[in-house]
Amino acid sequence: MRRRLRQVFIIGLTLSLLGIGVPAWSEDDDRSCNDLMAADTPAYVVCTWMATPEEALEIAHFWLDNDGENLKGADPQDPLTIDCSAPGTECPTEGLEGDGEAHEAGDPDVPGAEDGGTPECQNGEQCFVDGNGISAAERASALETPTGKATKVVAPTGMRIWIETELADDYKAGKLDEAAKKVAALAVAQPGVVGVRFTSQLGYDQTFATADELDAFVAETTAALRTLLPGKKLSAHTVVPVLGCGSNDACKAELTKKYPLLDPERIGAWLSKGSIDQLALDSGHLATEYATWKIDAAEAQRNQWIQVRARAWDAYAQIAAEDAAFTAGQLTEEQATKAITERIAAPLQDDAAETVTLWSRWQNDQGQVNRVYGEKWAASATWDQLKKLGSIRARLATVYDPANPEVDLATDLKNLSEVFGQVYLHAA
Known part of the structure; x- marks a missing residue:
């Protein structure tokens, strides 16, 4: 169905x-x-x-x-009740939380604590932390960062919020715990944050040299974040070039050799073990990676999603397609419509990707800014076409850097909410 x-x-x-x-x-x-x-x-x-x-x-x-x-004659069903005083009935109390006694609303929940007060630490100072170990001071500090301020501005737009960061370098430097706690504070400081994307280009860049290092990073980082963020979702971004080969054995052999860490079986294991709740697969390589074997971008994309579907990855996690091509230059209305059909409708139609993440603005190493919309939100044929996709707004997401706004947080996020139902707020 x-x-x-x-x-x-x-x-x-x-x-x-x-x-x-x-x-x-x-x-x-x-x-x-x-x-x-x-x-x-x-x-x-x-x-x-x-x-x-x-x-x-x-x-x-x-x-x-x-x-x-x-x-009048329709009585509710009789509730299931247990009379602990009835002969032969045992109601266990040992090993359960609490003291087994009924308490009134407002009673102290810590012996000796004042009604409505805060439990004290051994030295007498007020050191309350919530269930994930993040203090009120850490939450307040997180809200003062550009990303923290953005979480407050996003809330009225109705977009779902993710915190996007890179923890691989911190892990390599032995600073995972500190960095994880910093990003976790951003994720809990403002209600409505769905989760954290903790890495991008996982296994594709040169951060990790071996598969064991890669697996250790995923295992230790997700364990740290699960402890700090119970109930929040964890996301990772990568590419799996071999999936685009389809049945071409020469292509598969070459790309397996070229990208040894990007083994579909390894990535599938992260999903089946529950380490990652969302996997974003980038499409940036699809247009050029397969030219040797005469596989064009459309065929490579089709091959990729067939493979993802065949591996049932969406049974373990949400799968997202990620695309930055719309920022490559200003398109005509006809070109924009064609790109939307190929890069948004097609991944969703292939029944493997549940959402599509579009980069709407990014800046290269030379300082050049690439946008989907016009500078300072000037008119753009591409942006106008994207705004017509209101029926799938919930399935569209974008990445936004609060430290480098186009105009200001309020203006940018309001405009983005006209197209996207979800936003990944970058945290340095």
């Missing part, structure tokens, strides 16, 4: 991008309520009565006729 619904949804999206109408479904179905929807409702959105108006009237009569006789 899930697969069918996603196919229907994406087919509708793709056709709408191409300007092709989709005929309304179930026009002759007596349970159809399509006529009650707005005229501009996408054709692939279908309304169906759980109970037709006639059935609803019959239901109402059943409960309300005869002065509500049936309603």
Whole structure:
């Protein structure tokens, strides 16, 4: 069912991008309520009565006729109860939390603590920390950083928030605990943060020399973050070039040799063990990596998602497609529509990626700024086309650096929220 619904949804999206109408479904179905929807409702959105108006009237009569006789006689089911005083009944109390006694609201939860007060440490100072070991002072300090301030500004926009950082260098320098606690403070300082993306280009860059080092980094970093951030999601970004080869054995052999750390089996193990909740696969290599074997970008992308789907990675974690190509230069309306179809609709339609992360702005080593939108939010054909994808806004995400705004936090994040349902806030 899930697969069918996603196919229907994406087919509708793709056709709408191409300007092709989709005929309304179930026009002759007596349970159809399509006529009650707005005229501009996408054709692939279908309304169906759980109970037709006639059935609803019959239901109402059943409960309300005869002065509500049936309603009055409808008693709730008897609750399950245990009488601990009944002969032969044992209610264990040892080993359970608490003292086994009932307490009134407002009673001290620590022996000797004043009502509403804060427990004291051994030396008498006030040293309260919350359940994840992050102090109130650390949370307050996190909120004063550019990223912390951005978390407060994002909240009214409705976008889901991730904290994006790089912990690989800190791990190599022996400073993982300190760095993890710093990013964790950002993730808990403001309500609404979904989780943390703790690394990018994992295994693709030159940070780790061996597979054992790579596995140790993932294991130790995720363990540290799980302790600090119970309930939060952990994300990682990488590429797996061999997946784009498809059935080409020569391609697979060469890319396995070229990228020995990016073994699909290793990455799949991180997912199946629950180390990572979200895996973002970059598409930056798809256009050039496979030219030797005459595999173009479209075929490489199709091969990649077939492989991801075949490995059932989405059964263990959320899979995201990541793309920076929209910032390569200003596109015409026709070019933008084509890029959206190929780089957004296609990954979703392939039924392996659940979300698509688009870089909307980044700066290279020479200081050149690359944008999807115009400078200072000037008009842009690409941006205008992206704003038409409101029906899949929740599936679109972007990366934003609060320390280098286009205009200011409020203006930038408000504009980004018109296209994206999620944002990764970069933390240095």
